[in-house]
Amino acid sequence: MRQVMYSQFGDESVLQLTEQAVPSIEKDQLLIRVKAVSINPLDWKVYGGEMTLMSGSKFPKSVGIDFAGLVEQTGSAITQYTVGDPVMGLLDAFKGGALADYIVVKATDVAPKPANTSFEQAAALPVTGLSAIQIIDQLAAVKANQEVLINGATGGVGVFAVQIAKKRGARVTAVVSTKGVAAVTAWGADTVIDYTKQRLDQLNQRFDVVIDLSTKLPFAEAKRLMKPRAVFVSTLPSPVSLLSSFVNNLFSGKKHKILILKPTATGFSTLTKLAEDGLQIVLDKTYALANVQEAYREARRGKGIGKSVIVMD
Known part of the structure; x- marks a missing residue:
């Protein structure tokens, strides 16, 4: 599978598209086929080396916090999701890893995708x-x-x-x-x-x-x-x-x-209800995964309105 990784701190040029094995899951985990990932300012602060006290300095590292996708596989202890369910969620903000074809999460990391949103819109919601x-x-x-x-x-x-x-x-x-x-x-x-x-x-x-x-x-x-x-x-x-x-x-x-973001089930529930009640989700621009460096470079300039999203084409 494809995954964006970096092996040193720096600007967007350190972000590389690599081939990795599809991860396996444990009984309390889900395998998600990622459809879209949003870009957050914290991303470039982490890969730029500004947050090493929280992110650590061990390489290689991966990038991407919030995402939307489909449940590909469920662990034996998972009861609330089934294969094919559309979900949105987020990973550890300082570790990232969402920019990959497949990711492993716990059920508490995700919530059902609001029915009235696209995958791109849903990816822009969690963080x-x-x-x-x-x-x-x-x-x-x-x-x-x-x-x-x-x-x-x-x-x-x-x-x-x-x-x-x-x-x-x-x-x-x-x-x-x-x-x-x-x-x-x-x-x-x-x-x-x-x-x-x-x-x-x-x-x-x-x-x-x-x-x-x-x-x-x-x-x-x-x-x-x-x-x-x-x-x-x-x-x-x-x-x-x-x-x-x-x-x-x-x-x-x-x-x-x-703000120290602490995702909770209540927060996800409130967010889903707001989205279903018409909360406007504004996307500035969408990018293909192959253009990940350009996507982050443009997002970091801060000239857009709303969020930029990378689509896992």
Whole structure:
């Protein structure tokens, strides 16, 4: 089978299409025939060597976190899935491995694919959809009538964060480039800030929740946008940021919380229901597996709206 692997840290040129044996499963596992895999910013941070404390430095490594596909084989202890079932799911964020024709997972790693989604759309759901749910419903605990600022609102998580925050009754201010203004307006944002025309540090408004999905708004700068007991959520955990947020939260009414994605059955259930109820899934571009280097190179430039997906043709 085909699998994307890399044997050293670096840019997209380290990603190589290799031939590997189809993996075997144990009694509590599933063999999935992968149909589509989405691209996530964490991917290039891992293969770029920025996350070695969490990913380790042992090679070879593989790439790809969330996927959609068909159940190819079930272990003897599996009762909830049968061969041919369409599923979506995700692998360990720091180990990856989804960019392969076949992958082995546990039943807890997958959920039924929403019936109204394509495999490409379903592959774009798990990481960013579950992240948005965890941010909006748990870390920020967004409530009706709260003022929520989402910086970087047209990325993979932003697409869902805007929509889910609106479903929770919040008033959403979305920060995007000129290209994204129409999109976030269509998703329901109440106010749109084009950062090419207006700087955040010139805003007079204060917010109950500030969510930075761009990784370009540090907590030190976000504090001036926050009400006295507001919550700031960022999405790139590191030992330094985790420690500083812990210390801050002991003494400050302005809380800094960091997303560490923890997939749960409840999260998958919420995500599936949202998708079946019409949650918009925005795909920026799809690529063939043979073009994996190009796919990651273009995604890392960050100019698209929504998620890019690699199709296992």
